[in-house]
Amino acid sequence: VLVRNRFSLISAGTERMVVEAGGHGLLTTARRRPDLVRRTLDMAVKQGVGQTIETVRARLDTPVALGYSCAGDVLEVGSEAREFESGQLVACAGTQYANHAEFIAVPRNLCVAVPEGVSALAASFVTVGAIAVHGVRVADVRLGESVAVIGLGLVGQLTVQVLKAAGCRVFGIDLDAGRVAQALQLGADAAVPRNEPGLLEAAAAFSLARGLDAVIVTADTSSSDPLELAGQLARDRAVVSAVGAIGMQVPRSTYYAKELQLRLSRSYGPGRYDREYEEQGIDYPIAYVRWTERRNMEAFLHLASSGVIQPERLVTHRFPVDDAEAAYAILSGKVKEPYLAMVLEYPRQVAPERLVSVDQGPMAAPPTHPMGPTAAVGVGLVGAGNFARSVLIPALRGDARSRLIGVVTGTGLNAQRAARRFGFHYAGSNHHDLLARPDVNAVVVATRHHLHAAIAADALRSGKHVFLEKPMAMRVEELTALLDAWRTAGGILFVGYNRRFAPLAAHLRDCFAQRQRPLSLHYRVNVGPLPANSWIRDPVEGGGAFLSEACHFVDLLHWLVGHPPERVYAKRLGSDRAAVVDEGVAQLEFPDGSVGSITYCTDGDPSVPKERLEVIGDGAVAILDDFVRLTLARRGRTKRLGSRVGRQDKGHRAEVRAFLDAVSGADALKAYTRDAALSTLATLRALDSMRRREPVDLRPEEVGL
């Protein structure tokens, strides 16, 4: 859902934490994360200091958008969010989505319609409100119960109001007397400063000497004092719901003696941190999960529409978005001023500017005609994630022919950041805007896999040359459509199967150049475990580790043999029931009688180098170790090539050079495109073979080759 924001709420606790973490220097980060330091040192040994610095910079330099609670008007809706319509007022949640920005795009499960009678200002409290609602649900309170709320900041004040709406009696506690007074004004039945000597007696009197039925901790402190106090206030067998980020030294004797239940309240409810729920819009059935994060957001807005909750009364500061820094000065303590809820307000009439110009000074000798031979290559980059920032952009910048014209990513923020850092002149979040620019004649596609084929086809149809990251496509139909676009448009379609451009791979190939007999090739890959939440394992965006990487190895074997495989037979490793294939063993049969096998495992020990290729045939053996060393043995003589210090070169710079050569007219590359397409087809057919449990023949004609 594309939304033009009217208001966004600054959530003091969370945002202060993010802003402070962002200010930590490299040294502080290194001190806090020794595991990352170790990984960085390993990488420096393997890939060289220069490449490591680029990779670390790319990681550390990722901007974080602030804000996660806002409200505004719907501009456009995607095909699966039909419950919304343009012009409707909605409230939105979610880190990285509901940002402090004029325009935001949110997935449907993080967006709710604002009911009648709720202002956009009140609706912008939706996320923080849902956090309060969820904290109350976790405490499992009932009508008439007495509940303490420790910490009367924004979430605490809203919790007081939600508890009142739920028919509870509320006892508020805060270090700050002003906040205590405010809670009393906003409906708390009683409220006492934390340091008041008679606090425990007041609480006892409030609960008729029974102890509080529940305690909700909404404080934000590294101290465990709130948890200790909660234990003292609670009655026997009460619930303590911890909403705020507090110290967790639980005083066992108190909690044991009263058999208290300590429950942690996670953000705004069920669905949080679940990509399928939040990003892919898959809801939980209401019969089993009555209160999801989205339904909590709705519940909060309904309470606001009936007037039992009045978020507006919590607003202490309201800034136009252009003055947002003033709000953060208060938040960080640079300006000393009491505050509770600070909101940013957005201009209503601003028109979306889709491709933003980033001031980089004059452009050096812009490229000329889009398709003809040209010395200067105008590059448009689609997707500036980890790989593009650490590998592709440095390689492009290292070649005098490329002019970095524009960059487009999923979010405008990342695009602008990449543009500023690397010297692109334009930044945006829609690749069509980039394709419309006449000064872009080469488009580099480095998004996640599901967008590869479609964006590359769009670029070709717009008259651009294309460098497409691997894999070329996730399905055979996508590959066919892409090749159709390539044949019709006539531009260059280069694919990032970089290993065939590695210097040691060229030596290996030369070693068998005169061969008369078939080769036997064995490629062993020891990847190490992939994080469970890696996008590569997502069936929609990534398609699994095997698809993501095995295409590289299929392509290298294909290139070394000099023919595409004609038949593949593959078996997956690991669970047959997992949605994607991460591990597997594939056998490739080539028309000259050569046979290749690829063993791709994510379950090994990462201390063993990742890749080893052994090629045997024609009286020789060649062993390529992780693109660091090549050992050649023939007629009893052994030769070793490669870097003594263990420097790895997988051919990334050389492939970018080859692409720029092609675009500047040196090479039409038609044979390479055909090769890359057949390597892709063979990888997709290996996955089919795993499903069908039988060998699969490759038929190039099915993709029009």
Ligand SMILES: NC(=O)c1ccc[n+]([C@@H]2O[C@H](COP(=O)([O-])OP(=O)(O)OC[C@H]3O[C@@H](n4cnc5c(N)ncnc54)[C@H](OP(=O)(O)O)[C@@H]3O)[C@@H](O)[C@H]2O)c1
């Ligand atoms: N050849 C190799 O050796 C090698 C090695 C590693 C990776 N790769 C490949 O490189 C590609 C990127 O991987 P990665 O690890 O860099 O992924 P990543 O960090 O997730 O980056 C993906 C990029 O795509 C952008 N994006 C998302 N949706 C978009 C859209 N609709 N239009 C334009 N851009 C969009 C993202 O934008 P935001 O930043 O705004 O979200 C992000 O910049 C993958 O194809 C991967 O297989 C190749």
